[in-house]
Amino acid sequence: MTEPILTVDGLCVDYVVGAGRFRALDDVSFTIEPGRVLGIVGETGCGKSTLAHAIPRLLPEPPARVRKGRVVFQGTDLLPLPRGRLPSIRGTGIGMIFQEPLNSLNPSFRVFEQLAEAVRVRRLRESVPGARGAPVEPGPFDYTRRPLESPAEALSRPIRPGGPVGEALARPAPVSREVRDEVLEYLRLVRINDPETILRLYPHELSGGMRQRIMIAMALSEKPALLIADEPTSALDVTIQAQVLTLMKELIEEVRASILFISHDLGVIAETADDLGVMYAGHLVEVGPVAEVFDRPRHPYTRALLRAAPSRYKSDGPLDTIPGSVPNLSHLPAGCTFHPRCPIARPVCAVDPGPPLAARAPSPGTGRVHASACHFPEEVSGR
Amino acid sequence: MGRSPTDLVLFVGKRLLMLIPVVFGVMAITFFFTHVAVQNPCVVWYPHAKPATIATCIRTFGLDQPLPVQFYRYLTNLLAGNWGTSPLGVPVLPTLAADVPATLELVLASLALMVLIGIPLGVLAARSNGRLGDHLVRIFYLSGWATPTYLGAVIAAILVAPALGLPSSGEYSSIPPPFPQVTHMSVVDALLAGNLPYTLDAIDHLALPAALLAFINMGIATRVTRSAMLEVLPLDYVKSARMKGLGEFVVLYKHALRNALITTTTVLGVTAGGLLSGTVVIEEVFAWPGIGAYAFNAITESNFPGAIGVVIVFAIGVVVANLIADITYGLLDPKVEWR
Numbered sequence: 001m002t003e004p005i006l007t008v009d010g011l012c013v014d015y016v017v018g019a020g021r022f023r024a025l026d027d028v029s030f031t032i033e034p035g036r037v038l039g040i041v042g043e044t045g046c047g048k049s050t051l052a053h054a055i056p057r058l059l060p061e062p063p064a065r066v067r068k069g070r071v072v073f074q075g076t077d078l079l080p081l082p083r084g085r086l087p088s089i090r091g092t093g094i095g096m097i098f099q100e101p102l103n104s105l106n107p108s109f110r111v112f113e114q115l116a117e118a119v120r121v122r123r124l125r126e127s128v129p130g131a132r133g134a135p136v137e138p139g140p141f142d143y144t145r146r147p148l149e150s151p152a153e154a155l156s157r158p159i160r161p162g163g164p165v166g167e168a169l170a171r172p173a174p175v176s177r178e179v180r181d182e183v184l185e186y187l188r189l190v191r192i193n194d195p196e197t198i199l200r201l202y203p204h205e206l207s208g209g210m211r212q213r214i215m216i217a218m219a220l221s222e223k224p225a226l227l228i229a230d231e232p233t234s235a236l237d238v239t240i241q242a243q244v245l246t247l248m249k250e251l252i253e254e255v256r257a258s259i260l261f262i263s264h265d266l267g268v269i270a271e272t273a274d275d276l277g278v279m280y281a282g283h284l285v286e287v288g289p290v291a292e293v294f295d296r297p298r299h300p301y302t303r304a305l306l307r308a309a310p311s312r313y314k315s316d317g318p319l320d321t322i323p324g325s326v327p328n329l330s331h332l333p334a335g336c337t338f339h340p341r342c343p344i345a346r347p348v349c350a351v352d353p354g355p356p357l358a359a360r361a362p363s364p365g366t367g368r369v370h371a372s373a374c375h376f377p378e379e380v381s382g383r
Numbered sequence: 384m385g386r387s388p389t390d391l392v393l394f395v396g397k398r399l400l401m402l403i404p405v406v407f408g409v410m411a412i413t414f415f416f417t418h419v420a421v422q423n424p425c426v427v428w429y430p431h432a433k434p435a436t437i438a439t440c441i442r443t444f445g446l447d448q449p450l451p452v453q454f455y456r457y458l459t460n461l462l463a464g465n466w467g468t469s470p471l472g473v474p475v476l477p478t479l480a481a482d483v484p485a486t487l488e489l490v491l492a493s494l495a496l497m498v499l500i501g502i503p504l505g506v507l508a509a510r511s512n513g514r515l516g517d518h519l520v521r522i523f524y525l526s527g528w529a530t531p532t533y534l535g536a537v538i539a540a541i542l543v544a545p546a547l548g549l550p551s552s553g554e555y556s557s558i559p560p561p562f563p564q565v566t567h568m569s570v571v572d573a574l575l576a577g578n579l580p581y582t583l584d585a586i587d588h589l590a591l592p593a594a595l596l597a598f599i600n601m602g603i604a605t606r607v608t609r610s611a612m613l614e615v616l617p618l619d620y621v622k623s624a625r626m627k628g629l630g631e632f633v634v635l636y637k638h639a640l641r642n643a644l645i646t647t648t649t650v651l652g653v654t655a656g657g658l659l660s661g662t663v664v665i666e667e668v669f670a671w672p673g674i675g676a677y678a679f680n681a682i683t684e685s686n687f688p689g690a691i692g693v694v695i696v697f698a699i700g701v702v703v704a705n706l707i708a709d710i711t712y713g714l715l716d717p718k719v720e721w722r
Contacts, residue, residue: 058622083631091628104619108641108717118627125628202717215623222628 003075004031005226005258006055011069013047013054015329016062022329024050024064026282029357032226037252037259039273039290041266041305043326047282048262049099052230055260056094057086074225091121095224099231101212105203112199115183115218116176122222123179186217191247209240213247220255228260233268248272266309270294278302281327281337287357288370298372300342300380336373344379386720391710394721398706402699409698410461410691414454417687424685428470457688467688469681475692478677483696484567485554486666486673489596490658492589494651496597497604502647504601505608506635512613520609524602532599532661536668539595550588552670555581592669596662600654607650611643645715652708656701 013025024047032038042048053059055071057078071078078089090096098104106114187195190213203211212232219227232248233241249272252259263269269276269290276293278286278301286299297303307320324341327333333340339349354373374380421427425440432440441447445456460467466475501524508520544551554569562576570589573581615621616639624638663675674693681689713719 053622056626058625060617087625087628087630089628090626093628094626096623096626098619098623100619104623106620106624106638106642108715109638110717117624117629121628204718218623218627 004033005074006032006260007070007072008051008055009070009072011051011054011071012067013050013059014065014067016065020330023282023332024329025054026332027356028069028279028282028284030277030284030287032258032260034258035256036275037261037273038275038277039261039263039269040277040279040284041263041269042279044264045326045329046279048264048279049230050282051279052096052228052260052262055228056090056096057081057083058096088125091118091222092125092224094226094228095219095222096228097212097215097219097230097232100235101208101215102235104215105211107203109202110199111201111203111206111214112180112183115186115199115214115221116179118218118221119179119182119186182221186221187214189220189251190214190217192217207240208236209244212236212240212244216244216247216251220251220257224257226258226260228262230262231264232261234264245271266306278305281332282329283337283353283373284357285338285374286370286372292370296370298370298377298380299338299374300344301338302372303380304341304343336375344376346375348375386713386717390721391713394713395706395710398702398709402702405702406695406698410458410695411454413691413694414457414687415450417685417690418450418453421685421687424470424687427685457691466692469686469689470684475688478689479674479692479696481564481567482672482674482677485569485671486659486662486675488568488570488589489593489662489666489671489673490655492593493596493600493658494655496593497601497651497654500597501601501604502608502640502644505605505647506612506640506643508605508609509612509616510635517609520605524605527598527600528602530599532664533668535595535599536592536665539591540668544591547591549591551591551668552588554585554588554672556584556588592662592665592671596658596665600658600661603650603654604647608640608643608647611646612639615639615643641715645712648708648711648715652705652711655708656697656704659700659704660697 008031009029011025011028012023015022015024028047028051030038040048040051050059050064054064054066055073055078059066066079069079073089073094076089078086081089105111183199184195187198192198192210192213198206198210198214203214206214216232229248233244236244245268252272259272261269261273273290276286276288276290277284278293278299280301286293286297286302288298293302294306297306301322304320304322308322310319322341327337327340333350335348335350335352336342336345336354339345342349352375354375357371357373372380423437423441423446425432425437425444425446429436429440445453448456457467464476466479468474469478504520504523508517511517540551543549550556555573560573560576560578560581562572562578562581564572565575566572569585570582573585612635621634621639624634629638660675660678662671662673663679665671666673666675667679674696677689678693680686681693713721
């Protein structure tokens, strides 16, 4: 088994607002192996976005507070890192695409400036002495050779004053012509037909779909080892959603990056992800290969979610709904958080939260782990 | 509509045309107020004069004419470049031409301090929102805000000046300086003459009044920057800047501040117009040969032409400061179209 790119281990995140404490993430554990796409689904407010933000330490603290857990990225636990070291992890290490393309580009700068910045950051790091491999330009499609220093190497370097600023001052700026060419290359990569024109525009002069493509280009241009896509299509119109999704799918094929793909849309996940994690009220309740989870869900929430989703196989009658409502994160039910809404709940469910996901062995069929936090997974998949 | 240079020129032209009604209105109001408030200024000017002298004075200045006639005369003279004379016969326009630049120098210097110190303090405060840094910054700018100008000026002149070894009076240590005062801005004149010792001397003289003026008005820049930054910092584009792997300095001062400055600029523009007329006390205490001192004297001496001239200059100052703020705003925000 290959070394995972990312291991999230027992991550607990609270939001502390006044005297209230909301458990946004409770004991979330999973791994992402190189080149695999892990999809995370769940209802609004189940902690998906908190998870996406917690990994690269983007959560505003306060009100968020990481209570415990580890986020090990390429062998380095990110949570105890001093803030000053985080920029060296972000961008080339972990890239991110946000939910709202309308807000995620800076309104004051032209598209070129924002993309060039990302390219320059990567080029700067590639030119750092001691980086692995020769700084040969592999082109955006080749993710196999990555002449980037690992976070461990980045961390072992002596700190220069001002971090990236100091670095920028210390070495000559990369040739602007090359940066420009590379920016154009990435715009073409995200299927923008007229990149020369787009470069000169401001974000407000672009459509939502266009902006999301630029965000994708921006994240990819740093050749991140791990890409986090936080609902990249949710804020777009349905037609644009389909276009961006197709693009994402093609790019996932092309770049073979490791991706954490967060969505509330099961269909999107089914088309893009290799593995699927299902979240409910801050808990990861089931993880496994996408096809297996879809065919044989091992948690009652997953099964209910699948039945509630519109599908072309079910066109008659109303969709199923899940009885009850999502619990208040400040007063989670004891035991399994899903038990008040669960059709197969028994007395033990109200007391014992269920087996930890990490403790599950790989399934004999595929060799991959398909784990459920339910006490009675067989009963779910049997029905 | 648009953002081409032509649009900008049209925009500036239109705004400058708006100066005409503003200045006329301000001038008319001041004219009638002064002339109605003091019916017979000759008595004020020459309190112990014989009635015959007073009569001569009234005739000389045309005060026996109906008010509209006096206004018409004043207006035509004003347009011809004759802004009248003080009771002692000193012409108003040349005096203003010498005094306004000195005040402008003081205002620009303190504005520069407000921008260079006040804005970074606002960023610092937003960064440490609710924590120690935020409170320290608030204590600093609130103590400036709460300082009455007369008290601050006196403390600065008699306590701070000797402690720092800074001069607290005038523009130069020895006057008149051995070079022509072309612009009437002390530092600029010394620089133009290439006289380094005098330049440094002028900066020394400028330092304390400018710092005090900045200290008193700093709060507005810091406060507005702080709240604008607090609005901007949670936005997604700040997160995406962080996720590019940019350092905190670039994230704060390039990506966040660039957008927060749009608010700060507007407020600073309004403040700058006000600063022009807010220097009276500081100029008095520091013997700064600016328009503030002149305005004060013009009013107490019933020097009508002087007072109206000062008000006209203030009005122009406010309009131009706002215009500059609007242009800067447009340069900062690409969504603005020049209209």
